[in-house]
Amino acid sequence: MCQFSRQLVLQLILYFAIGHIYGKQVFKSIVGGGAVIQQKYPYYVRLHYRGEFKCGGSLVRNNAVLTAAHCVEDFSVEELSIHADTINLDDNGVVRTIKYALVPKEYDKETKNYDVAVLILSSAIPSASVITLHKTAVAVGTSCLVIGHGYTKENGVVSNQLQEIHVPVVSRKVCQHKYRGIGAITQYMMCASEPGRKDSCSGDSGGPMICNGKQAGIVSWGMGCGRVEYPSVYTDISKVHGFIEHALKLYA
Known part of the structure; x- marks a missing residue:
């Protein structure tokens, strides 16, 4: 059996076993990063389903969270919750249930195109610190911060302590070439990625990419973790900003 076939079979087995893999795109953790030992990213939240950690997210309003559509597409809203003001999986932090999960009609489950969702919380978090969104495209080579509880290596386990890395933005043209076929x-x-050294990975999905002090991306998908050949792929906030603003206005 060729290497590609073995990989495909393994992905199918994992899909039916735990439901964390959709086709060839996997849930994305931090590879090559460092532990966050103090609360310095108060806008970061965790998304849980039935009490189990699933994805990351960010507070964009005291009652609204930005995450990836693939983090909520197959889950019952009533059984979702977010955990804010915490950097360790053992700490519940501030917990809120979800009132509405808004996913754009443009979202494509297979390709992960337009992979964005806005979650309206059951009640506001009065002390919430929110992140400002990047409304313009980020220049290639810009060093951006990515945080999450994802795997610290491919085929690893989620990280109990929040992790952080800085990775440079890769041109879309280069990325398209690498993912051809x-x-x-x-x-x-x-x-974005630092090939073979720093990358997001499984478990980081939905979390923020911060460039120039503003959220420019949402961790979306990629092939493996920390591979030289494949950068991680993020939803470009500047291109989906209209949906985010519309969703927030609906529940102002």
Whole structure:
């Protein structure tokens, strides 16, 4: 059996066993990063389903969270919750249930195009610190912060302590070339990684990419973790900002 076939079979087995893999795109943790030992990213939240950690997210309003659509697409809203003001999985922090999960009609489950969702919380978090969104495209080479509880290596386990890395933005043209024949890199996506050294990975999905002090991306998908050949793919906030603003206005 060729290497590609073995990989495909393994992904199918994992899909039916735990439901964490959709086609060739996997849930994305931090590879090559460092532990966050003090609360310095108060806008970061965890998304849980039935009490189990699933994804990251960010507070964009005291009662609204930004995350990836694939983090909520197959889950019952009533059984979702977010945990804020915490950097360790053993700490519940401030917990809120979800009132509405808004996913754009443009979202494509297979390609992960337009992979964004806005979650309206059951009640506001009065002390919430929110992140400002990046409304313009980020220049290639810009060093961006990514945080999450994802795997610290491919085929690893989630990280109990929040992790952080800085990765440079890769041009869309270069990223499209690297993913040729594997997945489409659309205008709604951006790519970043330090090849073979620093990357997001499984478990980081939905979490923020911060560039120039503002959230420019949402961890979305990629092939493996920390591979030289494949950068991680993020939803480009500047291209989906209209949906985010519309969703927030609906529940102002």
